[in-house]
Amino acid sequence: MDSCKNRERVIKEWVTKDKLRFYKKLFFPIIAICFVVSLFSDLAFAAPPLLIRQNQNDKTAQISPEASLFIQVANKESGNDLGTGAMDFVQSMANRAIGFLSDNNLTIEQKKKSFRTLLQDSFDLKTLGRFSLGRYWRVSTPEQRKEYQTLFEKMVIEVYSQRFTEYKGQKFVARSYRNDSPTDTLVTSFIIPDNGPEVQVDWRIRYKDGHYKVVDIIVEGVSMSVTQRSDFSSVIQRGGGDVQVLLTHLQAL
Amino acid sequence: MKKNFLIACMAVFLCVAVAGCAGNRNMAVQDAEEDIYDPMENMNRTVFNLNDSLDRAIADPLARGYRAITPEFVRNGVRNFLRNLRSPVNLANQVLQGDIEGAAGDVTRFAMNTTIGIGGLFDVAADTGLEYEYEDFGQTLGVWGVDHGPYLVLPVMGPSSLRDSTGLLVDTVADPVRIYLYNTHNEEWYYARSGATALDKREELLDVIDDLRKNSFDYYAAIRSAYMQKRAALVKDDNPDILTGASIPDYDDE
Numbered sequence: 233m234d235s236c237k238n239r240e241r242v243i244k245e246w247v248t249k250d251k252l253r254f255y256k257k258l259f260f261p262i263i264a265i266c267f268v269v270s271l272f273s274d275l276a277f278a279a280p281p282l283l284i285r286q287n288q289n290d291k292t293a294q295i296s297p298e299a300s301l302f303i304q305v306a307n308k309e310s311g312n313d314l315g316t317g318a319m320d321f322v323q324s325m326a327n328r329a330i331g332f333l334s335d336n337n338l339t340i341e342q343k344k345k346s347f348r349t350l351l352q353d354s355f356d357l358k359t360l361g362r363f364s365l366g367r368y369w370r371v372s373t374p375e376q377r378k379e380y381q382t383l384f385e386k387m388v389i390e391v392y393s394q395r396f397t398e399y400k401g402q403k404f405v406a407r408s409y410r411n412d413s414p415t416d417t418l419v420t421s422f423i424i425p426d427n428g429p430e431v432q433v434d435w436r437i438r439y440k441d442g443h444y445k446v447v448d449i450i451v452e453g454v455s456m457s458v459t460q461r462s463d464f465s466s467v468i469q470r471g472g473g474d475v476q477v478l479l480t481h482l483q484a485l
Numbered sequence: 486m487k488k489n490f491l492i493a494c495m496a497v498f499l500c501v502a503v504a505g506c507a508g509n510r511n512m513a514v515q516d517a518e519e520d521i522y523d524p525m526e527n528m529n530r531t532v533f534n535l536n537d538s539l540d541r542a543i544a545d546p547l548a549r550g551y552r553a554i555t556p557e558f559v560r561n562g563v564r565n566f567l568r569n570l571r572s573p574v575n576l577a578n579q580v581l582q583g584d585i586e587g588a589a590g591d592v593t594r595f596a597m598n599t600t601i602g603i604g605g606l607f608d609v610a611a612d613t614g615l616e617y618e619y620e621d622f623g624q625t626l627g628v629w630g631v632d633h634g635p636y637l638v639l640p641v642m643g644p645s646s647l648r649d650s651t652g653l654l655v656d657t658v659a660d661p662v663r664i665y666l667y668n669t670h671n672e673e674w675y676y677a678r679s680g681a682t683a684l685d686k687r688e689e690l691l692d693v694i695d696d697l698r699k700n701s702f703d704y705y706a707a708i709r710s711a712y713m714q715k716r717a718a719l720v721k722d723d724n725p726d727i728l729t730g731a732s733i734p735d736y737d738d739e
Contacts, residue, residue, distance in 0.1 A: 362736045391700050427557050436730060447733050453718025455730030459710045466706030481702045
């Protein structure tokens with residue numbers, strides 16, 4: 233009698249244990265199925281617009297490197313030398329910078345001074361500033377705009393000259409370009425250190441009034457202008473939407 | 486127990502992620518310029534500040550010390566070794582993204598670097614033109630068309646989003662190296678590897694973070710923007726034909 237009860241208990245225990253194990257086994261597949269279903273529903277909704285967007289935006293994305301090289305050559309032959317001009321512009325600007333940055337006879341102050349001239353020559357500081365203020369440009373007064381542009385230019389020159397004077401003998405190669413709009417060319421370049429990975433830098437070069445000017449620098453996919461605009465608009469937004477708050481920050485530099 | 490906990494976390498995250506995506510799809514972008522969705526900004530800023538002080542106190546000095554005392558070839562060796570250990574995760578994600586060329590590249594890289602590169606210490610494959618590509622499940626979800634959902638700052642781990650933290654969990658749970666180390670009761674090696682990865686990553690980012698800290702008024706917003714842009718670029722696999730940044734208007738009209 234006693235052993236029978238014991239047996240019953242053992243069986244009961246075994247059954248519950250097995251049930252648990254069974255549920256445990258079921259747990260993961262159920263999650264997996266939920267996940268797959270949700271993904272498919274997501275794909276069904278999100279994929280078609282995505283595909284359309286891709287087709288509209290990057291006509292060159294489907295083309296192999298060899299083919300795009302051929303297109304570049306073809307463009308060049310058909311007289312479209314805006315892109316090559318922009319690439320040469322980037323390379324010569326870099327060479328000019330490397331020229332005085334690697335000159336050991338110059339003091340840091342002299343280097344910074346040459347850099348300032350270079351920046352004023354080759355950067356479209358007005359466009360950079362206007363873009364970085366984003367939507368707050370429209371709500372600012374003409375006096376604020378004027379003051380902002382002056383302070384912004386001062387800041388950019390300071391920031392970039394300090395960034396670039398940290399030059400440690402890296403090589404600079406402009407490798408390719410692609411036209412993004414009738415005026416804009418994106419030049420892809422690489423900064424190559426003696427040791428370690430290359431850094432990809434894309435330059436948005438605008439051809440206007442017979443001059444090439446830099447309007448954006450994209451380092452490894454991160455646009456300096458977009459980051460700057462995020463920073464500025466957050467400062468203004470948190471200051472209650474007042475452009476003056478940003479101007480105070482800029483004055484304090 | 487630990488495994489069950491991880492799986493439970495994953496389940497919760499997936500449910501929330503799916504709900505989040507479903508809700509987000511129909512939501513109008515609040516600002517045409519700034520399409521970063523950050524509904525939990527206050528909480529994120531608190532965590533961000535905490536992370537920042539932790540970073541200044543611990544991670545930043547450690548990374549600086551690491552850079553100071555080790556020669557470059559040692560650091561490269563460590564990085565290559567850690568990257569080689571990540572091969573299974575990278576490979577799985579390449580396959581899931583349908584990037585067959587990338588997957589083949591990962592297999593070749595692993596074979597080359599593990600043998601000729603002596604267990605992954607030397608990245609000989611990169612010299613042949615097969616560059617390392619970092620893939621994670623967050624990117625895979627991105628390729629599949631899943632949106633970021635809300636931006637999140639994770640404690641200690643830093644900037645992320647609902648999509649990317651889901652990806653992080655999936656990668657962690659599915660990582661064969663982790664499963665092997667846990668099942669053979671070598672958890673301490675897993676922790677050592679995680680620590681080394683964090684140190685290597687922080688050392689790699691030293692200059693970038695210094696620059697952002699110094700040259701931004703709102704460090705939080707600058708990091709958030711840079712993170713979102715970098716993730717978008719990674720989802721597109723840094724394809725130079727797509728990396729264009731924002732289009733910048735011609736302002737001459739005014």
